[in-house]
Amino acid sequence: MDESAVVCPPALAGPVRLHPFRALHLAANRVGTAAGARAFAHPHDRVPGRLAGWLREGLAVEETSPAVWVHEYTARGMTVRGIVGALDLTRPAVPGTAPAVLPHERVLPAQVDELERRMAEMQLQPAAILLAHRATPRLRALVERVVAAEPDVEIDDPTGQEHRAWAVTDPSTTRELDESLAGTQALIADGHHRYAAYLRLCAEHGAEGPWGRGLAMLVDHDDTPLFLGAIHRLLRGVQVADLVALARDAGLCVRTGGRGAALNALDRQVLVLADSREAAWVRVPEDRLPVELLHHDLLPALREQGRPETGTDHLHTAEQALAGADAGSGTAVLLPALELDEVMTVLRAGRLLPEKATSFQPKPSVGVLMRPVRDGSGDPT
Numbered sequence: 143m144d145e146s147a148v149v150c151p152p153a154l155a156g157p158v159r160l161h162p163f164r165a166l167h168l169a170a171n172r173v174g175t176a177a178g179a180r181a182f183a184h185p186h187d188r189v190p191g192r193l194a195g196w197l198r199e200g201l202a203v204e205e206t207s208p209a210v211w212v213h214e215y216t217a218r219g220m221t222v223r224g225i226v227g228a229l230d231l232t233r234p235a236v237p238g239t240a241p242a243v244l245p246h247e248r249v250l251p252a253q254v255d256e257l258e259r260r261m262a263e264m265q266l267q268p269a270a271i272l273l274a275h276r277a278t279p280r281l282r283a284l285v286e287r288v289v290a291a292e293p294d295v296e297i298d299d300p301t302g303q304e305h306r307a308w309a310v311t312d313p314s315t316t317r318e319l320d321e322s323l324a325g326t327q328a329l330i331a332d333g334h335h336r337y338a339a340y341l342r343l344c345a346e347h348g349a350e351g352p353w354g355r356g357l358a359m360l361v362d363h364d365d366t367p368l369f370l371g372a373i374h375r376l377l378r379g380v381q382v383a384d385l386v387a388l389a390r391d392a393g394l395c396v397r398t399g400g401r402g403a404a405l406n407a408l409d410r411q412v413l414v415l416a417d418s419r420e421a422a423w424v425r426v427p428e429d430r431l432p433v434e435l436l437h438h439d440l441l442p443a444l445r446e447q448g449r450p451e452t453g454t455d456h457l458h459t460a461e462q463a464l465a466g467a468d469a470g471s472g473t474a475v476l477l478p479a480l481e482l483d484e485v486m487t488v489l490r491a492g493r494l495l496p497e498k499a500t501s502f503q504p505k506p507s508v509g510v511l512m513r514p515v516r517d518g519s520g521d522p523t
Contacts, residue, residue, distance in 0.1 A: 400421060
């Protein structure tokens with residue numbers, strides 16, 4: 143991918159504020175399904191009317207009162223719990239201050255353009271961006287009090303996810319929530335392009351209206367963390383020998399050998415290279431991450447020599463990447479999974495990660511908690 147074609151959306155200043163909103167839910171048998179996705183299909187300017195029909199037919203339900211929600215979902219045996227609300231987008235971070243909501247990847251402007259247009263026409267934020275943070279004991283205790291009650295929404299969706307959600311409407315509890323979030327710093331775990339589209343819509347429609355907020359889910363990484371997995375690469379048209387030569391020219395420690403030895407060498411500061419004939423592993427300096435070395439050093443050097451990759455596949459398993467290499471498509475680059483603290487360290491040093499450096503899983507099915515956005519309604523929820 144051409145790194146010059148991507149841009150970084152700005153961070154937000156604190157405090158993090160999650161405002162109540164009137165949630166829209168799809169019927170349980172439509173959550174996360176192709177049938178449910180028809181509600182958001184092209185043409186997108188017909189989505190409001192389509193959803194109005196679904197509400198009349200009982201295929202969706204809209205809450206009458208604004209609330210902040212605690213949403214707990216279980217997927218493939220893993221449970222994630224987070225606070226869902228309308229994130230205040232009106233305070234961009236300024237130089238010299240500590241940001242409260244941090245993006246860690248750049249975005250493609252064309253993809254942001256499409257999401258901005260789509261959300262504006264749908265008058266809907268259909269899926270929350272995911273934020274990861276470390277909650278204070280006070281906030282964790284508040285969430286535990288909320289989930290001790292019976293849930294307001296309980297869904298076992300057709301994809302196999304189990305959902306429970308609690309509406310927080312009590313003013314004293316929402317005030318305590320605001321106070322508990324005062325010092326938090328959150329990483330955008332998933333949804334960078336939607337976040338950038340939120341900011342565009344906020345700037346276009348005004349910070350005081352409903353587009354001044356964006357649907358977000360704040361997950362406590364110390365309680366029910368998202369799984370942070372690796373995303374490997376298949377560099378098409380590239381051979382291991384090409385990358386080995388560049389790494390050695392850069393003074394890096396490089397070893398070559400059989401694929402088994404290379405796979406055994408993979409660790410936090412090592413990236414593994416394998417094509418259909420040979421394998422190697424490269425030790426990365428302690429102040430860098432392997433994914434940074436690949437995208438900021440090795441691939442630019444390859445392009446400078448006039449031998450750019452003809453395409454890059456991003457794959458969630460090493461087996462997929464190695465299968466592509468065995469088929470003669472190019473070189474598999476196996477990367478270690480990152481830790482949340484490693485990502486935060488990079489950001490605090492003023493750096494960003496390349497696109498698709500992280501994979502936070504699992505994501506909740508679409509349709510449990512959505513946020514309608516009605517311009518001109520006078521209601522910013």
